[in-house]
Amino acid sequence: MDKPLVIGGHTFTSRLLMGTGKFSSPEVMKEALQESGTEMVTVALRRVNIHDPGDSILSNVGRDRYVLLPNTSGARDAEEAVRLARLARAAGGGDFIKLEVTPDPNYLLPDPIETLKAAEILVKDGFTVLPYIHADPILAKRLEEVGTATVMPLGSPIGSNRGIRMRDAIEIIIEMANVPVVVDAGLGAPSHAAEAMEMGADAVLVNTAIAVAGDPAAMARAFKKGTEAGREAFIAGLGKPRKKAEASSPLTGFLR
Amino acid sequence: MTFDNVIEGHSWDDITRQIAEKTPEEVREALSPGMMDSGGTDIDRFISLVSPAADEALEEIAQRAQLITEQRFGRIVGLYAPMYLSNSCTNSCLYCSFNASNQIDRETLSVEQAVSEARHLHDEGFRHILLVSGEDLKAVNLNYLKEVVSSLRPLFDSISIEIYPMETDQYRELAQSGVDGLIIYQETYNKDLYAQVHEAGKKTDYRWRIETPERGGAAGFRRIGLGSLLGLDDWRTEAVYLAMHARHLMRKYWRSQVTISFPRLRPAVGGYEPPCPVSDRDLVHMLTALRVFLPDAGILLSTRESKEFRDNMIPLGVTSMSAGSCTQVGGYTGNSATAGQFEIADHRTPEEVAETIKNIGYEPVWKDWDAAFIR
Numbered sequence: 001m002d003k004p005l006v007i008g009g010h011t012f013t014s015r016l017l018m019g020t021g022k023f024s025s026p027e028v029m030k031e032a033l034q035e036s037g038t039e040m041v042t043v044a045l046r047r048v049n050i051h052d053p054g055d056s057i058l059s060n061v062g063r064d065r066y067v068l069l070p071n072t073s074g075a076r077d078a079e080e081a082v083r084l085a086r087l088a089r090a091a092g093g094g095d096f097i098k099l100e101v102t103p104d105p106n107y108l109l110p111d112p113i114e115t116l117k118a119a120e121i122l123v124k125d126g127f128t129v130l131p132y133i134h135a136d137p138i139l140a141k142r143l144e145e146v147g148t149a150t151v152m153p154l155g156s157p158i159g160s161n162r163g164i165r166m167r168d169a170i171e172i173i174i175e176m177a178n179v180p181v182v183v184d185a186g187l188g189a190p191s192h193a194a195e196a197m198e199m200g201a202d203a204v205l206v207n208t209a210i211a212v213a214g215d216p217a218a219m220a221r222a223f224k225k226g227t228e229a230g231r232e233a234f235i236a237g238l239g240k241p242r243k244k245a246e247a248s249s250p251l252t253g254f255l256r
Numbered sequence: 257m258t259f260d261n262v263i264e265g266h267s268w269d270d271i272t273r274q275i276a277e278k279t280p281e282e283v284r285e286a287l288s289p290g291m292m293d294s295g296g297t298d299i300d301r302f303i304s305l306v307s308p309a310a311d312e313a314l315e316e317i318a319q320r321a322q323l324i325t326e327q328r329f330g331r332i333v334g335l336y337a338p339m340y341l342s343n344s345c346t347n348s349c350l351y352c353s354f355n356a357s358n359q360i361d362r363e364t365l366s367v368e369q370a371v372s373e374a375r376h377l378h379d380e381g382f383r384h385i386l387l388v389s390g391e392d393l394k395a396v397n398l399n400y401l402k403e404v405v406s407s408l409r410p411l412f413d414s415i416s417i418e419i420y421p422m423e424t425d426q427y428r429e430l431a432q433s434g435v436d437g438l439i440i441y442q443e444t445y446n447k448d449l450y451a452q453v454h455e456a457g458k459k460t461d462y463r464w465r466i467e468t469p470e471r472g473g474a475a476g477f478r479r480i481g482l483g484s485l486l487g488l489d490d491w492r493t494e495a496v497y498l499a500m501h502a503r504h505l506m507r508k509y510w511r512s513q514v515t516i517s518f519p520r521l522r523p524a525v526g527g528y529e530p531p532c533p534v535s536d537r538d539l540v541h542m543l544t545a546l547r548v549f550l551p552d553a554g555i556l557l558s559t560r561e562s563k564e565f566r567d568n569m570i571p572l573g574v575t576s577m578s579a580g581s582c583t584q585v586g587g588y589t590g591n592s593a594t595a596g597q598f599e600i601a602d603h604r605t606p607e608e609v610a611e612t613i614k615n616i617g618y619e620p621v622w623k624d625w626d627a628a629f630i631r
Contacts, residue, residue, distance in 0.1 A: 022330020024617045046413075046626045076511055080629050087628045105478075105513035106506060106552040159328055212326045 002235050005202055007040075007180055008096055008128030008149045010067055014039045015197065016227040017069070017182060018220070019207025020057055021047065028216050030060040036220035042069040042098050042205065045084050050091040069130065071098035077111070078118035085122050097122060098152070099131040108158045112139045116146070123147035132184055135166035140173045140181075151177060152205065154185035155196060159208045161188025164195050174200045190219075190226025197230025198238055258467045259504045263497065268446045271303070272493045278307035287316060302499045305545040306492045314541055321544035321573045324551045331618045334576035335606065336384035337377045338418070338558075340585045341365050341404065343594055345390030347457030349443070351485065353525035353595050354390040356457065360525055360595040363585045364395040370404045374411055376588040380580060380606045383623040384414040386439065388583075388597070391420035391458060398426050405433040414625035416479065420458070421468035427475030434630055438472040439481030440465075441519065444488045445497035453488060469501070473509030478629075479554065480505060480512050486539065487521035487530025495542045499549050506550075515554030515576070518543055522560050522598040536565060540572065547573035559600040566602055567612055579609035 005012040018038040023029035033041060041061050049055040050070070061068060070088040075081035078101065085097045099122065101114040110132050116139065122129045128149045133139055135153040143151055153170050156162035163186060164170065174181050180202035187193050193204045206223050213219035286304035304310060305317060342364035345354040353360065365373065377385060385408065389396045396419065405415055416437030417430065427438065444450050447462055454460045469480045482501055484494035502514045518539060521530040534542075547555060557566055557574045559581040566577060582588050583596035604612070610620035 022332060023619060024331035025614060025619050046629070047621070047624055049623060074625070074629060076629075083628050084626070087626075103511045105511070161327060208327065208330065211330050 002231065005180060007130070010040075012039045012067075012203070014224070014227075015203040015231055016193070016224055017042065017184075017203055017205040018210065019205065020044070020061065021207055022211035023216065024211075026056040026060040029057070029211070030062075032210055032216040032220040033061065033066070034220075035217040035224070036206075036210070037224045039066055040069050040096075041066040042071045042207075044073040045070050045088055045093075046074045050088060050093055067096060068094055069096045069098045070094075071100050071132075072118075073100045073102065073108075075101050075118075076103040076114075077101060078114040078121065081114070081118040082121050082125075085118075085127060086125070089127070095126060096128045096130065099129050099148075102132075110134055110154070112136060115139075116142055119143050119148050120146045130182065135169035135173060137169060137172040137176055141176060144177065144179050148179065150180045150182050150202075152182040152184040155183050155192065156186030158185040160186050161209055162186050163188055163192035164199075167199070170196075170201070171199060190222040193223050193226040194230035194233070197227055198233050200234055203227075258470055259501050260463050260466050262500065262504055263445070266500075268448070268493060271496050272490060274300075274303050275307045275492045275496065278304045278309040280309050280312070283307065283310045283313050286310075287313060287320070299496065299500055299503070302545065302549045303496055305548060306495045306542065308492075310545070311541070314537070314544075317548060318540065318544045318572055321547040322571050325547055325555075325571075325573045325575070328551050329575050332621045333570055333574060333613050333618050334384065334554075334621045334624050335382065335579050335610065336386055336414075336416070336576060337380075337382045337606070338386045338388050338578055338581050338583070339370070339373055339377060340388045340583060340587065340597065341370060341419075342389040342392065342395045343585050343597070344392035344395035345457070346393075347391050347459040348455040349459065350453045350455065350526065351488070351521055351524065351528040351530070353597050355526055357455075358525050358595075362395075363594050364389075364392075365404075365586055367400070367403050367407055369586060369589075371407050371411075373586060373588045374408050378411040381610070381622050382606065383412055384416070384625065385412045386416045386418055386437075386578070388418045389420070396420075398422070398429060401430060402433045405430065405435055409434045409627060413623050413627055416481070418481075421464060422471070424471040424474045427472055427477065431476050431630070434627065436477060436625060436630060437479035437481065437515075438469070438477045439483070439515070439517065440468045440472070441481075441483040441485060441517070442466055442497075442501070443485045445484065445494055445501075446489045449489050466501075469505055470508065473505060473512050476511075478512055478625075479515055480509065481515040481517055481554075481556065483517035483519055485519055485521055486534040486542075487532055489532055491532070491534045491538050491542050495546060499546060502546075502550055502553060506552075513552070513554055514550070515556055516546060516550070517556040517558065519558065520560055522601070524598045525595050539565075540569070543569065543574075544572055559602040560598065561601055563602040563604055563609075563612075567616060570613065570616060570618055577609065577613075579604065580606040 156165040183196040
């Protein structure tokens with residue numbers, strides 16, 4: 001029996017979180033969100049008119065249906081991220097915030113020092129903070145200590161579709177974490193989502209692979225299945241690959 | 257080290273020769289998957305991509321460009337509008353209507369007029385504005401610019417400038433006032449030609465010009481735009497310098513996004529005839545090769561280009577477009593009879609451009625920035 005995923009007091013049935021960037025239209029995005037089965041949707045504050053309920057992204061996300069996770073994408077340091085988060089909350093965006101501090105505009109790699117600084121301030125402000133980080137186990141623990149609701153290590157650079165290239169570090173993060181681990185960024189195929197879930201991640205966040213697929217709604221369904229399959233396999237207990245053959249009934253078992 | 261120091265080791269003729277000597281085998285190597293996965297750091301491979309030997313591989317380059325753009329940016333096109341603050345200019349650039357020697361009416365918008373023009377653009381849906389002016393410190397000085405920017409901030413999420421080069425401290429003040437992007441074209445990277453086409457004024461200083469993006473980077477602008485005027489010299493050699501310049505800036509000012517524009521010379525007052533016209537095919541080649549080499553660069557296409565060309569370019573790497581543009585000072589509110597900087601070719605309204613973008617399967621994005629990033 002699987003445990004539910006709980007983040008910031010909300011219980012989620014779906015373990016697939018979705019992003020809203022890069023879609024060809026708000027309508028295509030809306031359909032993909034529906035097909036994905038997701039219950040938490042991240043939106044970039046720089047893209048939305050947060051004060052305008054008629055905004056093309058916000059009005060298609062459906063606040064009654066999804067937990068809105070505003071993100072601070074575009075913030076280059078802690079100060080900017082904190083300002084954006086407060087702006088989002090003041091405009092009715094809620095207390096959830098996906099903390100992204102990415103000073104480099106090309107690979108969009110997160111700044112660990114500024115992320116930690118911002119997380120500390122935002123947690124004290126009462127936010128439910130979901131920080132996007134490099135797959136750094138120590139940073140993950142430091143963030144947990146300051147009270148973030150999750151940690152979100154990248155599988156590979158954002159938008160790269162390369163899948164899980166940080167496997168060893170993500171395994172350590174999962175093993176050590178007391179908060180849900182959401183693998184974010186770089187997942188390019190449903191099999192990548194399945195792999196993350198098989199490893200024991202609590203959830204995955206996908207955007208590019210769905211948004212730029214030939215048929216985003218169908219790809220969203222495929223990611224939903226990949227995420228579910230990976231989770232079921234993890235709960236069922238995966239056989240561990242071993243270097244040497246191991247007899248299913250050990251020959252020396254009688255000695256015990 | 258500034259970019260001017262970097263190119264000291266390269267001569268224009270040398271690069272032109274290297275481009276001419278590339279072979280189809282070198283083009284195939286440059287297009288190998290290893291390079292394409294992560295862009296390319298090796299300028300020699302870019303030289304292969306823009307060489308005449310790559311002409312036959314244009315379709316393959318274009319397909320790579322589409323793939324990379326879709327992966328990095330998705331199916332979106334940002335929309336912005338230029339707004340001309342002043343056509344007063346103390347420079348004499350042979351190709352430009354604002355050339356100080358041209359007998360045209362000179363005008364500079366008051367702050368109130370600027371707000372009125374900007375409101376028109378705001379009402380059309382724009383949230384990203386590009387302020388343009390000639391170089392005349394009496395007409396457009398730092399205090400004036402700061403006042404204009406402060407007045408426009410409530411209307412726009414993003415304000416970029418395409419004005420004359422300034423000192424780092426001045427840029428810093430503008431950045432603090434709310435300017436987030438700087439566009440500065442080198443016009444031509446060929447030093448000899450640069451001296452010929454810029455006859456008088458501060459702009460005759462090649463080094464002052466070429467180091468401007470670095471002053472912008474040091475001042476903290478989020479976006480730094482580059483470009484060569486296409487038609488002045490061989491586009492292939494210009495493209496190589498442009499690629500080197502962009503890479504240099506990306507490494508040195510790694511917090512700023514580099515954007516590239518492709519201004520093909522258009523008819524203007526003065527009747528300058530571009531000596532090296534750039535065909536549609538050439539422009540596709542240049543733009544797509546740069547996209548392949550610089551996967552994360554913003555690529556802008558203005559209304560200098562026809563609507564047919566612009567629409568076809570959207571899937572090939574373009575990330576931002578101007579729309580409904582007017583290159584006359586005060587032209588949006590119809591209060592001006594001054595000459596525009598150049599003739600525009602796409603006369604559609606912003607709404608029509610947005611509709612077309614949607615029809616070809618992309619999302620027009622009016623807002624991709626928030627003033628909250630800047631205090």
